[in-house]
Amino acid sequence: MKKRAFSRILFSLLLLLFLILFAFLCICAFYHVSYTPEACTESADELSNPYIGFYSMYGYVLGNDTLSNLPDPDSNPEETPGLVMLELNLRRFADQDISDPALAQLDTILSSWQKHGNSMILRFLYDWDGKAKESEPQSLDQILRHMDQTAAIVNRYTDSVFLIQGIFVGNCGEMNGSDHLSDEDCSILMQHLADVIDPSIFLSVRTPVQRRKILNSAELPSAETAFDGSLSSRLGLFNDGMLGTANDTGTYGDTPASADAYRSAWMREDELDFQNRLCNFVPNGGEVILDNPFNDLDHALSDLSRMHISYLNSEHDPAVLDKWKNSVYHNETSVFDGISGYDYIARHMGYRYVARNTTLHQSRLNIELENVGFSVGYRRLNLEITLVSDDGKVFSFPLSGDSRFWLPKNTTELSVSLPFRELEKGTYTVYFRMTDPSLWREIQPANTFSHDSYGFRLGTLKLIRAQKHTPAFRILIGEQERTPIPPAV
Numbered sequence: 001m002k003k004r005a006f007s008r009i010l011f012s013l014l015l016l017l018f019l020i021l022f023a024f025l026c027i028c029a030f031y032h033v034s035y036t037p038e039a040c041t042e043s044a045d046e047l048s049n050p051y052i053g054f055y056s057m058y059g060y061v062l063g064n065d066t067l068s069n070l071p072d073p074d075s076n077p078e079e080t081p082g083l084v085m086l087e088l089n090l091r092r093f094a095d096q097d098i099s100d101p102a103l104a105q106l107d108t109i110l111s112s113w114q115k116h117g118n119s120m121i122l123r124f125l126y127d128w129d130g131k132a133k134e135s136e137p138q139s140l141d142q143i144l145r146h147m148d149q150t151a152a153i154v155n156r157y158t159d160s161v162f163l164i165q166g167i168f169v170g171n172c173g174e175m176n177g178s179d180h181l182s183d184e185d186c187s188i189l190m191q192h193l194a195d196v197i198d199p200s201i202f203l204s205v206r207t208p209v210q211r212r213k214i215l216n217s218a219e220l221p222s223a224e225t226a227f228d229g230s231l232s233s234r235l236g237l238f239n240d241g242m243l244g245t246a247n248d249t250g251t252y253g254d255t256p257a258s259a260d261a262y263r264s265a266w267m268r269e270d271e272l273d274f275q276n277r278l279c280n281f282v283p284n285g286g287e288v289i290l291d292n293p294f295n296d297l298d299h300a301l302s303d304l305s306r307m308h309i310s311y312l313n314s315e316h317d318p319a320v321l322d323k324w325k326n327s328v329y330h331n332e333t334s335v336f337d338g339i340s341g342y343d344y345i346a347r348h349m350g351y352r353y354v355a356r357n358t359t360l361h362q363s364r365l366n367i368e369l370e371n372v373g374f375s376v377g378y379r380r381l382n383l384e385i386t387l388v389s390d391d392g393k394v395f396s397f398p399l400s401g402d403s404r405f406w407l408p409k410n411t412t413e414l415s416v417s418l419p420f421r422e423l424e425k426g427t428y429t430v431y432f433r434m435t436d437p438s439l440w441r442e443i444q445p446a447n448t449f450s451h452d453s454y455g456f457r458l459g460t461l462k463l464i465r466a467q468k469h470t471p472a473f474r475i476l477i478g479e480q481e482r483t484p485i486p487p488a489v
């Protein structure tokens with residue numbers, strides 16, 4: 001009896017489903033969906049994206065009667081560098097707290113560059129003349145107090161301040177030539193800076209071994225621990241002796257890498273391998289110096305890629321930069337073939353995203369995106385697909401995916417399911433947009449796509465009413481048929 005009752009219930013359910021489907025098929029209008037993609041042609045153009053590239057440097061002595069070197073509020077932000085480095089000299093306050101007027105100057109400086117649309121690297125220091133010991137506070141507590149005071153201002157600009165270099169001490173703020181560089185002092189200063197500076201702002205030290213000593217470990221961030229706000233997930237590198245000698249002017253040492261030697265400076269190849277793994281999660285940059293074989297173009301491209309360089313000084317070293325400008329990048333299969341070495345490096349510092357292909361499969365729009373830059377983008381982007389109908393209706397859909405893990409030389413597939421059932425028949429232009437939510441700046445892909453207020457044009461969708469003799473549930477991609485989808489209603 002139970003089996004018979006179950007059979008009747010099952011039969012009734014199946015019959016009901018059949019009737020619902022039959023009624024649905026009778027009353028619905030069916031559509032073909034065709035998608036015509038734009039050609040995913042790679043561009044060799046320079047892109048105006050934040051946090052990357054050749055930076056310009058501006059220096060300020062806090063406490064001066066007047067400020068100079070501020071951006072002209074009436075100038076076009078596009079005519080000035082997107083990335084700036086601000087050196088903020090505290091020498092007037094070596095034996096006292098920073099005055100309120102000087103803190104107000106700091107606020108004015110950061111506000112001016114923020115309003116101009118620039119992303120910023122900051123370096124606080126006491127010395128520009130290689131005489132840190134004469135310029136710095138004698139008391140470590142005084143430096144810690146300066147960190148507290150400046151952090152209160154800096155944290156107002158988390159949208160624009162990308163990273164802070166150093167721990168306030170050393171010749172030119174480069175963590176050398178100071179009385180406050182013992183392992184203990186470095187750890188105290190960096191940990192305090194991390195505590196008072198907003199966790200969204202990256203920090204950096206001059207050498208890999210300084211990082212290992214501060215963290216008391218050679219352990220690296222992982223995909224699980226990256227960007228979690230911890231000191232390890234925030235602490236990157238800056239190298240102002242980059243490619244200058246075999247050991248990058250003292251950046252590296254001669255000790256082989258090993259777990260029990262993490263407090264020593266390793267030999268060049270081991271330190272490059274360390275950076276290759278570390279700097280997928282934290283930024284790296286600096287300045288190149290001293291014309292020598294280590295910064296010849298081929299060698300430079302190899303090392304800059306392994307170090308995952310995001311930014312370099314636009315002024316130093318002129319001899320090296322001129323050498324790159326006078327060299328030529330050769331690769332017959334690349335859109336960059338024939339470009340100067342300098343321009344090639346400028347276009348590959350940091351992230352550079354190229355759409356390689358876009359397809360429609362069933363109701364899912366797929367985008368294959370390759371990062372051809374030296375590094376990842378260290379701030380997460382908002383990703384969006386927008387459909388604009390021929391009569392002006394707009395439909396936007398967020399894309400899932402974390403851009404911070406789009407590794408160099410890797411391709412990522414983004415996908416979104418489009419609700420064809422909810423769309424009217426007609427033609428839709430498909431747009432793709434990547435936006436930095438901190439600066440509210442759109443990120444440019446390295447493609448020749450046309451652009452307007454909705455983003456970059458990926459292709460065209462057409463929803464067409466099917467003829468009675470045409471099978472429903474058919475998608476056309478160009479000339480290709482794909483798996484059927486449910487009808488639009």
